[in-house]
Amino acid sequence: xxxxxxxARDVDLDTLDxxxxxxxxxxxxxxxxxxxxxxxxxxxxxxxxxREFWSVTRYEDVRRVLGDHREFTxxxxxxxxxxGTDDAAAGVLMTxxxxxxxxxxxxxxxxxxxxxxVRSWEDKIRATVRRFLQPALDGETFDLAEQALLLPALVTGxxxxxxxxxxxxxxxxxxxxxxxxxxxxxxxxEAATLAISHHELLNYVRDWATTRRADGGEDDSxxxxxxxxxxxxxxxxxxxxxxxxxxILLGANVTTPHTVSGTVQALVExxxxxxxxxxxxxxxxxxxxxxLRWTSAACNFMRYAVDDVQIGGGTIPARGAVVxxxxxxxxxxxxxxxxxxxxxxxxxxxxxxxxxxxxHFCIGAPLARMTLRIFFEELLDGCASxxxxxxxxxxxxxxxxxxxxxxxAAQKRHxx
Amino acid sequence: MESSPQMVHERGGQEETPQPQAxxxxxxxxxxxxIAELWGEHxxxxxxxxxxxxxxxxxxxxxxxxxIERVLLDHGVRLSVRDFYLAGTPAxxxxxxxxxxxxx
Ligand code: HEM
Numbered sequence: 001x002x003x004x005x006x007x008a009r010d011v012d013l014d015t016l017d018x019x020x021x022x023x024x025x026x027x028x029x030x031x032x033x034x035x036x037x038x039x040x041x042x043x044x045x046x047x048x049x050x051r052e053f054w055s056v057t058r059y060e061d062v063r064r065v066l067g068d069h070r071e072f073t074x075x076x077x078x079x080x081x082x083x084g085t086d087d088a089a090a091g092v093l094m095t096x097x098x099x100x101x102x103x104x105x106x107x108x109x110x111x112x113x114x115x116x117x118v119r120s121w122e123d124k125i126r127a128t129v130r131r132f133l134q135p136a137l138d139g140e141t142f143d144l145a146e147q148a149l150l151l152p153a154l155v156t157g158x159x160x161x162x163x164x165x166x167x168x169x170x171x172x173x174x175x176x177x178x179x180x181x182x183x184x185x186x187x188x189x190e191a192a193t194l195a196i197s198h199h200e201l202l203n204y205v206r207d208w209a210t211t212r213r214a215d216g217g218e219d220d221s222x223x224x225x226x227x228x229x230x231x232x233x234x235x236x237x238x239x240x241x242x243x244x245x246x247x248i249l250l251g252a253n254v255t256t257p258h259t260v261s262g263t264v265q266a267l268v269e270x271x272x273x274x275x276x277x278x279x280x281x282x283x284x285x286x287x288x289x290x291x292l293r294w295t296s297a298a299c300n301f302m303r304y305a306v307d308d309v310q311i312g313g314g315t316i317p318a319r320g321a322v323v324x325x326x327x328x329x330x331x332x333x334x335x336x337x338x339x340x341x342x343x344x345x346x347x348x349x350x351x352x353x354x355x356x357x358x359x360h361f362c363i364g365a366p367l368a369r370m371t372l373r374i375f376f377e378e379l380l381d382g383c384a385s386x387x388x389x390x391x392x393x394x395x396x397x398x399x400x401x402x403x404x405x406x407x408x409a410a411q412k413r414h415x416x
Numbered sequence: 417m418e419s420s421p422q423m424v425h426e427r428g429g430q431e432e433t434p435q436p437q438a439x440x441x442x443x444x445x446x447x448x449x450x451i452a453e454l455w456g457e458h459x460x461x462x463x464x465x466x467x468x469x470x471x472x473x474x475x476x477x478x479x480x481x482x483x484i485e486r487v488l489l490d491h492g493v494r495l496s497v498r499d500f501y502l503a504g505t506p507a508x509x510x511x512x513x514x515x516x517x518x519x520x
Binding site for chain 2: 187
């Protein structure tokens with residue numbers, strides 16, 4: 001989807017189709033969300049097949065829906081591509097489990113992913129990012145969006161304990177899960193694409209766990225760590241490990257690349273912001289936060305209302321599905337003045353909801369933040385400037401706001 | 417990973433070929449029925465027929481994992497994950513099992 005919106009336009013809220021994939025591949029959703037925040041902060045849509053969902057678009061409402069598990073449960077699924085099918089992994093998969101069990105599953109993983117814990121990876125990640133950027137520095141036209149799909153695997157592969165030979169395939173599978181309708185990833189039908197990719201990812205992690213158990217190998221990796229945790233006193237089963245490993249693989253692979261591409265695109269369009277960050281690298285953490293807000297790669301997450309609930313001036317009935325539009329919340333003018341301006345020195349950019357809110361707040365946020373900071377440190381240090389070298393293309397997905405192509409050409413920087 | 421060489425495996429032209437009027441052999445009709453029952457068990461919907469669609473019945477990967485495991489136990493054939501979901505119906509899955517047995 002376009003991250004810099006075009007002109008405001010008239011929107012018919014009654015016939016609006018928020019799941020229209022064209023809106024995201026070639027269209028411009030921001031002017032629509034602007035109108036929704038203003039005139040229909042609680043919006044209801046019925047799909048042609050009869051499934052229905054409510055939408056919230058204001059920052060405060062999105063924060064409440066994602067953050068309050070008593071009113072809005074995750075146990076029936078949290079990803080809008082699964083709307084209407086209760087999540088078979090409820091109560092086992094971290095993302096589709098409410099506290100208190102959720103707290104148990106999450107705690108041991110969290111210990112491995114705090115800002116302090118991931119700092120030990122900084123040098124390794126920097127070396128990886130340098131290698132990643134080398135072809136661009138050599139002056140080749142570089143399709144950043146395409147290449148960036150591999151970046152999280154390069155960064156998190158060793159951390160998770162996944163052998164290098166499997167990365168490319170895992171990246172492909174996670175891309176299928178996130179954008180099953182994108183022609184780059186579609187296999188057969190949307191449902192088949194989703195099922196195949198889930199199945200193969202789960203198989204992968206489960207086989208990995210089984211093999212590891214058999215050979216008794218131990219290492220410092222996250223997946224190995226999962227094998228040794230005992231939430232509530234009992235170890236996780238291989239199936240539970242597969243489900244947790246799956247959510248980590250997904251969480252890491254599908255969002256970081258699009259944050260990288262979307263932020264670079266914003267900078268390419270605004271050379272003065274690029275120059276500003278280059279002149280003063282202490283602005284880079286702010287650039288990262290503004291990039292997270294601007295791109296909102298996880299465009300939304302879903303919850304189900306537990307009981308009838310008042311929100312956004314209306315009522316969602318008990319068991320109703322509600323989609324919390326993070327991409328919209330992050331452009332709410334009541335929190336981010338002049339929200340459609342990309343400004344790396346914005347005050348309070350860090351309040352963005354790109355990582356969600358509350359108990360499910362992204363467990364990988366410290367790692368993602370560090371990876372992005374290192375990426376922009378290396379990019380700004382290595383490239384005097386970057387230009388567009390072809391047509392950008394956007395991901396065909398209403399769940400992940402992303403890019404499939406962003407060809408760029410960089411000018412190497414000749415500085416001390 | 418079992419089916420990695422088939423990343424871009426697409427539905428073949430097979431379905432376009434008209435089936436002979438005689439229909440599938442007795443063995444495969446029985447097998448298709450057996451698979452239909454297996455699906456019914458795992459999808460919690462009795463009365464699944466050989467031509468019913470996996471996804472229309474609410475099938476997902478967690479059910480698929482169990483079904484593929486059962487097929488391996490009961491029939492000694494390890495179905496490819498991709499082929500299984502692209503097949504879509506018990507009748508087509510029965511064909512896959514027979515192909516698997518024949519080693520094709
Ligand atoms: C820029 C990059 C990223 C973005 C924008 C992002 C976004 C999000 C969001 C919005 C949620 C909340 C989901 C909800 O409320 O239901 C989430 C959860 C999660 N993320 Fe991330 N994420 C990013 C990077 C990562 C990385 C690098 C990892 C893995 C190391 C990761 C793993 C997870 C996991 C496992 C959850 C589920 C947490 C839970 O349910 O308690 N994410 N992410």
